[in-house]
Amino acid sequence: MKTIGISRQALVAALFGAAAVGTMAVAPKVFSPEAGAQPITVQAPHNAPLSFADLIEQVEPAVVSVNVTTEREVGRLRDMDQFFEQFRGMPGFDEFLEQRRQEQEDQQDEPEVQEGRSLGSGFFISQDGYIVTNNHVVDGAKEIQVVLKDGRELDAELVGTDKQTDLAVLRVTEKGEYPFVHFGSAETMRKGDWVVALGNPFGLGGTATAGILSADGREIGPDSPYTDFLQIDASINRGNSGGPTFDLDGNVIGVNTAIFSPTGGSVGIGFAIPAELADEITQAIIKDGKVSRGWLGVSIQDLTEDMAEAQGIKNAEGAIIADVTNGSPAEKGGLERGDIILSVNDKKVTDATSTTRVVGSLIANTSNKFEIIRGGKPKTLKVTVGERPEDPYARTVPASSSAPADKPEKGTTVKDVGATFEQMDDELRSRLGLRSGESGLVVTHVDKGGVMDKAGLAEGMVILEVNNKPAASVDDFRKAIADARKSDRTKVLIAIRVGQITNYRTIDLSDAS
Template identity: 65%
Template sequence: MRKIGISAQALVAAAFGAVIMGGAISVPKLIAPEAGAQPIAIQAPPGAPLSFADLIEKVEPAVVSVNVIATQEVGSVPGIEEFFEQFRGAPGMEEFFQQRPAPQETPRQRESRSLGSGFFISEDGLVVTNHHVIDRATQIQIVTSDGKELEAELVGTDRQTDLAVVRVKEKGKYPHVEFGSSENVRKGDWVVALGNPFGLGGTATAGILSANGRELGAGSPYTDFIQIDAPINRGNSGGPTFDLRGNVIGVNSQILSPTGGSVGIGFAIPSELAKEVTDTLIKDGRVSRGWLGVQIADLTPEFAEALGIADTKGSLIADVTVGSPAEKAGLRRNDIILSVNGQKVTDATSTTRIVGRLIANTANKFDIIREGKRQTINVTVGERPEDPYATPGNPGSPDAGPGDQSSGVPGALLDDLGVRLVPMTEEIRERLALRPGDTGLAITEVTPDSVFAKAGFESGLVILESNGQPVPSVAAFEKTVSEARAANRSKILLAVRVGQTTIYRTVDLPAG
């Protein structure tokens, strides 16, 4: 069946013709709407701007591009010599080896160029950006939104928070913005990011605050990032994120992306921390952090249950660095830190940040739990070294592998736990950077499907303590297990040495 349609134009023509001819055909409503009829319109939801143009026009003059020339060490490509050597003696390759320059035995310096973003925070030309943008810079150039190129010098930088401050050398009055409060911005509120993605310059994107309080691992122990979905890319680093009042609520720092481009997950340093650090950099050129000299872990409910304590808010000292302020003050492994100078800690991260804000060489009160009893320890904190692990007794990287922990003797197999243990040797103690006299049990075998296997243990790890007690022998370890069962505890808490790092793990106790 064929459908026949009449176009609107034909209908108009027919109606118009009927009028000319004086006919009685009336004009359809499609052509002549009733008086007062309104077109469909959608009202913007409350709080949603129809445009960000006014905001961007206001703040854009304060946002700059940061062009950097830096030096970096380069050497030969790993494995390249072995690759070429396999062709030595092949037909036609002798001339190549004669003309090929000798391989570089020591790294050489070369220049590299990088692009980032920043923003003026003062009329006299102070600019905030990221540490990784200006790291090892030999020349820094600021390019303003109107294309003016200005030479700049470093004021101060802080690797731990990835913040830096530079100052333009040319005197003048520069448009600038101010830090606002990221704490007043809620998840779902609008944010606007400006910067220099991929070197394009002067780019604005908008989105919402996706989350706050993001922890990105050990590489950023002092920062709880805010997460935004306003697209940011390579080159946006150091640029500002604004609220709708034009206040800086974050400094763009990192993205999470499998492709290297924006997938809607970007991270900015919150304005409160950024202002605190940049004020210190402007004043002193560096940030001096308090240093305790401990390895710490979160006090989880599982850890607390194994230790037989009610508190689950705090941090557990996993190890104390030799010669550190913590050791001098008498802090020990298994001490639980509850508060510092009356300020309660909730986990390992909060402890790190509170200690980091302490002034070096000042006395501070640490409230702790030791062997189930509360007490206060006075600690004079030191200044955090550039490499806190490069201290006497802790040589090298904390991530060094444990190596072969076998002592050459079979050890004792604990059938109900599924683990074979043997006292560690002096050679193992030295390799793990332990103190003379430290004791422990090396794991030489883990039975499949045992409680130790399910807890993630494997051959090569060393148990230093069980439920806070040293374990110089298998008998001492078995005693801690018996005591835990007698106290109706379902778990034991073990301090385990992995390389030069001490961690904690719990193991479920089978019914005895």
């Protein structure tokens, strides 16, 4: 690069010459910072690499492309579903479609089988050939092949999957010693740390991209209730699913699984399953071929500020148990309706979602420590969680819901809250799926604009508890209200049964006339 210079003598002459011919003018300062003020300065990250080549060269042999062959049954009409979609809603169309389907069934034709192919990524986690990938990559697979960096194509068998976390484990059928990587810790990563993703985008194979950890703890939909995803901006595209994301030490800190994109291509928002969760799930799959999730058998809600205030609790964090299933692990472990779960195995929970995730991550048939609040006082319980059933919400009693609509109004009126109640009988108790002898007050009338009306209560609902005490009688209800007022509380917590679902609400005594 050419540099323009000036001699020392010329510089001195220019300065003194200017002083000799006249007064030297000095331009005034337009801006003068306050004394001692310093601008924001940022040092370049000391660990920013000049190149990722050494890292990629070492870990790439453990990364594979996953090629999957699937088969699915199709009918002549099913193949035209996309074409028929434009006619949905037209008069008589649904009847026409159903008639055609019935005609096909009557013909008893053998269903046609259509072959499909899908591509993904994966990586070895053991020398003897275990591979981690995504469940959606191998879903419905008839044949699975993996392609190594050196071009070898190896058959692989499915060891097991976990749909809830979208993880799967394969194992190559050819015995040998394979290069492998291991899981690190996503919890030690900070927003802004470098990450490198490897995979098979669009079937191109052996592709590396780099970026940073953009965020953690992301929720990306109801289909992944047990996962707080890592968000990364290293380019993730179709075919990257199941591939690893590395830290700069070559540890797998995430399994690439999804992208957010309006176009279908990378826009810099990718999601990876954290290493700690992926390691735990894959080890369970290798051991048992499946994941047995912990199950308590409770219905829970977020603890709101009003609920906390009604019980004199300052911190509105945790989950309140709205219902406990008969014979469930929760019941056997001593958990009760109205208990507020604060932590599980010393891991703090903040709401119903975090509680569900923590409990779901527990291993079935293990004993776990639950820190709760019951009646305003802290309590510790040891609860052995069970294995989550196929349908944890299945009921063993009829699902008939509310009291008959034509039932005449009767009972005792509590003017303060603008409602009339009567005690629950055995017939209604049975229809609501409640335990024998459980007490409650049936709401038979609600004044429009009254306290109960504003709280969303209606005829046919049943109040089971008031401020964590059974609502055995109207006198009990009145006493709970009086006690709240003596304690200068304006909120009262009530447990409501609607059909076979129990939930908590608060009534505001400041609305009372």
